[in-house]
Amino acid sequence: MTESAYLHATRTAYDTVAPEYAELLRNELDTKPLDRAMLAAFAELVQGPDGGEGADLGCGPGRVTAHLHSLGVNAFGIDLSPRMIDVARQSHPGLRFEVGSMTALDLADASLAGAVAWYSTVHTPPELLPTVFAEIHRVLAPGGHMLLAFKVGDERRHLSQGYGHKLSLDVYWTPPEHIAELLAKAGLSLDAQLIREPDETERPRSGRQAFFLAHKPTHKPTGGPTGTPTHKAAEKPKAPESDS
Numbered sequence: 001m002t003e004s005a006y007l008h009a010t011r012t013a014y015d016t017v018a019p020e021y022a023e024l025l026r027n028e029l030d031t032k033p034l035d036r037a038m039l040a041a042f043a044e045l046v047q048g049p050d051g052g053e054g055a056d057l058g059c060g061p062g063r064v065t066a067h068l069h070s071l072g073v074n075a076f077g078i079d080l081s082p083r084m085i086d087v088a089r090q091s092h093p094g095l096r097f098e099v100g101s102m103t104a105l106d107l108a109d110a111s112l113a114g115a116v117a118w119y120s121t122v123h124t125p126p127e128l129l130p131t132v133f134a135e136i137h138r139v140l141a142p143g144g145h146m147l148l149a150f151k152v153g154d155e156r157r158h159l160s161q162g163y164g165h166k167l168s169l170d171v172y173w174t175p176p177e178h179i180a181e182l183l184a185k186a187g188l189s190l191d192a193q194l195i196r197e198p199d200e201t202e203r204p205r206s207g208r209q210a211f212f213l214a215h216k217p218t219h220k221p222t223g224g225p226t227g228t229p230t231h232k233a234a235e236k237p238k239a240p241e242s243d244s
């Protein structure tokens, strides 16, 4: 699928279901202590002394943006769907929400203390995930953190209805090892992985859920593009050890 076909299909689907999605998911985090634990860890990590901004990428109706704000994060939201952004602005009038795409963020390099993608990469065709992670790496300040929530598996499902509407939307389940590899390739360093079993609201349609915390290193890695030492560097003779 081309990038523009993916963006068009996803925008159209979420424009169609925005109010119903918002209503259904409004209090969903209340019943998910492990998900909240990862959001709390992310919030603590991004609240450095300079109090930089945290972007909720693919924010939908802004429920996660608002949750992060309640945890002290200087949070704002970005979403592909103008209708989702309308709903987010109405629901959380004190917060900032903008229309935009994770594939080409309208944000300056190194401008964010943190970025969350909470089930928003689940519609991204696998071949475009490197573009999204490269964008997240670009906009994070050195030392900035990211939190990713996604569905564990290895398949694409096409939805022709959802939230009481007809729609046309692809959803991807992704192996955690693949995401870990893509993050490393993008220059992001993985700090923690939580993989939990589906709860009763997710079973039987969805399987395990994954939450990855990563950060952008403060120093450029030496060696290969993934930070793995190159063969030559690995072979470099060690300096003799001192006895003192």
Ligand SMILES: C[S@@+](CC[C@H](N)C(=O)[O-])C[C@H]1O[C@@H](n2cnc3c(N)ncnc32)[C@H](O)[C@@H]1O
Binding pocket: 010, 011, 014, 025, 057, 058, 059, 060, 061, 062, 063, 064, 078, 079, 080, 081, 084, 100, 101, 102, 103, 117, 118, 119, 120, 121, 123, 124
């Ligand atoms: C499953 S919803 C999750 C929404 C929100 N994060 C939440 O948990 O309530 C997926 C959201 O990601 C957005 N999205 C998908 N691809 C996007 C992209 N390339 N850029 C920005 N938003 C995107 C969709 O418009 C939709 O609102």
